[in-house]
Amino acid sequence: xxxxxxxxxxxxxxxxxxxxxxxxxAIFPNPExxxxxxxxxxxxxxxxxxxxxxxxxxxxxxxxxxxPLAGTLAPGExxxxxxxxxxxxxxxxxxxxxxxxxxxxxxxxxNIPKIMPKxxxxxxxxxx
Numbered sequence: 026x027x028x029x030x031x032x033x034x035x036x037x038x039x040x041x042x043x044x045x046x047x048x049x050x051a052i053f054p055n056p057e058x059x060x061x062x063x064x065x066x067x068x069x070x071x072x073x074x075x076x077x078x079x080x081x082x083x084x085x086x087x088x089x090x091x092x093p094l095a096g097t098l099a100p101g102e103x104x105x106x107x108x109x110x111x112x113x114x115x116x117x118x119x120x121x122x123x124x125x126x127x128x129x130x131x132x133x134x135x136n137i138p139k140i141m142p143k144x145x146x147x148x149x150x151x152x153x
Contacts (some may be wrong), residue, residue, distance in 0.1 A: 054115035070098035086121035
């Protein structure tokens with residue numbers, strides 16, 4: 026019984042890891058004008074700690090080389106990554122965008138539908 030109580034005491038006293046939760050929150054693949062300037066992917070940190078974005082990549086389904094990210098996202102912060110800045114060209118239809126960790130794990134992904142209306146931003150909602 027003493028070993029069990031000691032285990033519980035140690036278990037609850039050690040700090041537990043708080044995981045950051047970065048998700049794709051919006052995609053704008055088909056702007057009506059100037060796709061290079063207006064096309065974007067938005068990421069949001071749904072976690073409780075800041076996230077180092079250099080640990081992540083954005084990847085399209087047919088791309089062999091993922092797009093590296095940079096910067097930090099504070100808890101609750103969102104940031105748009107525009108085509109002109111990151112060089113990731115989104116197809117207007119039938120494309121898959123993934124947020125991938127450095128070790129290759131798919132963190133989040135979104136499939137752009139085959140029939141995509143112009144000027145439509147896809148807002149993706151995630152539960153905490």
